[in-house]
Amino acid sequence: MKHDVLDLDGQLNEAERSQQLKVREFTERRIKPNIARWFERAEFPLELVPELGELGVLGMHLQGYGCAGRSAVEYGLSALELEAGDSGIRTFVSVQGSLAMTAIHLWGSEDQKQRFLPSMARGELIGCFALTEPSAGSDPSSMSTVAKRTADGWLLNGAKRWIGLASVAKIAVVWARTEGDPEGDGVRGFLVPTDNPGFTATPIEPKLSMRASVQCDVLFENVELPEEALLPGAKGLRGPFSCLNEARYGIMWGAMGAARDAFETALSYASEREPFERPLSSFQLTQQKLVDMMLELQKGQLLALHTGRLKDTGKLRPEQISVGKLNNVREALKICHTARSILGGNGVTLDYSPLRHANNLESVRTYEGTDEVHTLILGQYLTGHSAFRG
Template sequence: MTNETALSVDEVFDVDALLSADELEWKRKARAFADERILPTIESDFENKHFRRELVAELGAAGFLGMHLTGYGCAGAGAVAYGAVCLELEAADSGWRTFVSVQGSLAMSAIYKHGSEEQKTTWLPRMARGEAIGCFGLTEPEGGSDPAAMTTTARRDDVGGGEGWVLNGTKRWIGLASIADVAVIWAKDPEGVVRGFVVPTETEGFRSTPIAGKLSMRASIQCDVTLEDVRVPASAMLPNARGLSGPFSCLNEARFGIVWGAMGAARSCLEAAVQRSRTREVFGAPIGSRQLTQAKLADMFVEYEKGVLLALHLGRLKERGALTPAQISVGKLNNVREALAIAQNARSILGGDGITDEFPVMRHLANLESVRTYEGTDEIHQLVLGRELTGISAF
């Protein structure tokens, strides 16, 4: 028999009780944005491979872009507030949390953490408002998991009197590159040291091509980038980035957002499965009345709540300045892996209908396959944690 007093997924465990009023307000605002501006069109956008660029300025107006940064037009919100926004946006679609991550946690964070005052004042306010879009050029075609092996080079510009730089190389899977106004490009200088450069995408020799044929993340943009004798002034270099610690500090910001965002996708799938279990009848009764279905739902719910609590713990650590890269690896590895398992179980409860766009589950499942790969594969995070536990690097 259907229980008319059944609680919503978030009401059962009430993690919201652990959030401050400010954090709850950010969460509410992000959920309203997702419900009103993303969900009405996301299935058709995914089907048609359409990125709805007009939402960028709206995200900026809501304060979501670079919201964890302080000053330069950024909101200065706490880590948990930012995480809650990521969760709500990814509950609609991973592509939109990815946009916020690429813009804020990667491109803006690189300039904020490592840039000159001129670079910050030139770009960050415009990016926070959504007037300028940024991308982050680290990954290369031959191996995203090994950035130390990058082949993109930066040499002194002899034509320009040796004061500027000339960039050459290729990057792949660079989010937003074809619509970006500015790119943060990572390259090796003549001494083999990794450096970052702020490159306006209108610079001659910079070319970006959207990657075709994607079966995942279809409502967002990822590109191949070619740099052919791209000349930039000396002032384009990020002065405070030297070595891989520069890009890695930004990747950790993005990974933190993924820890939260993946649970948004998981919640969406869980909610769809719960609702369907109450309305789909087999053998004369709702499938939600069957023990096997209830066991699946219970296990999915437990992993969802554990994931949210893990994200919240990492957020509180981050706010204290105590969060380590290994702890972020725990969150990224666990939460994406469990979100995928929740999506798969939700699909089984929905039966054949679960592969249609009547439900969000198959779209989330496809997107999460990409989320599992970027910002560190499962294997990379396992090796990070293995090194932490043993003191021995197995890379």
């Protein structure tokens, strides 16, 4: 690509480049021709789910149990290409793989892994990840959903909000505080079939963002669970946070996919549009916008690639993930807004992608840790002082 000034593609090995191009072809063929319709209708395309399974991107970073076992960089490149289509589609892959499947893979029993992961990898079984609550979105430590120990298992009560896929999922990974846990009370994870009596998922509508995706309010009213519903390895907030870091990693790549598509759209438009009898791209102010977008796009991609290399060598730290999530989503939003300005009035229509991407990125900027949360994570790393409370 002409705008790959730093030749970042040249930093990829053959397997990485092959994976990227495979997912790019899928996005060009299946997502981009349909996304404006899906977005306008607020429709999540369920027919894509088995196709994404066949593509091998569901839980693709996990080893065994029917998962592809690909590298962190290969997963990141896949997230980038999918979000070049739409954040909602990349979010599905993230919720399914980085959150729900990762929770089972890391913290589940061998029976739970064998039972759920292969069908989830194939896209035959959809999962969701229920952590965020209506009154404590950025503060899981204030969780009020409770699982009480009973003679036969557990009784679950509480509520969650902004839970992706909950109304279409068959299995939910639910995080709750325990009461009467023989191993000591605290935050534990549970596998909850969504057809259990007392489980209710209601899509949040209408939305101005992530319209080709599904987010729900979820209510648990005396949901009875057997003992084997418990994820045995997950104790405390380390369980959900380990999954969140996987999702945050994918986000830093995905945001650059949305930014790249917005930039390419603006560059093409500026080259073809001829106000004042000359190409829009020949004007100094337009060139400044294009160059500024290119710089931040290349820096964001380089940051994601470096982070992926760290992850593949087992050296990635949580604060480094916060650097990528905070920077790349923030800069992707700026790129999309600048791209929209080059399109003029045409940029507010669904004929062009930048404003759709910008709307989606407002959600991406909020979930898996707001700017403020990641700023405080990094502030604590730099100073040694936690500023989350008080």
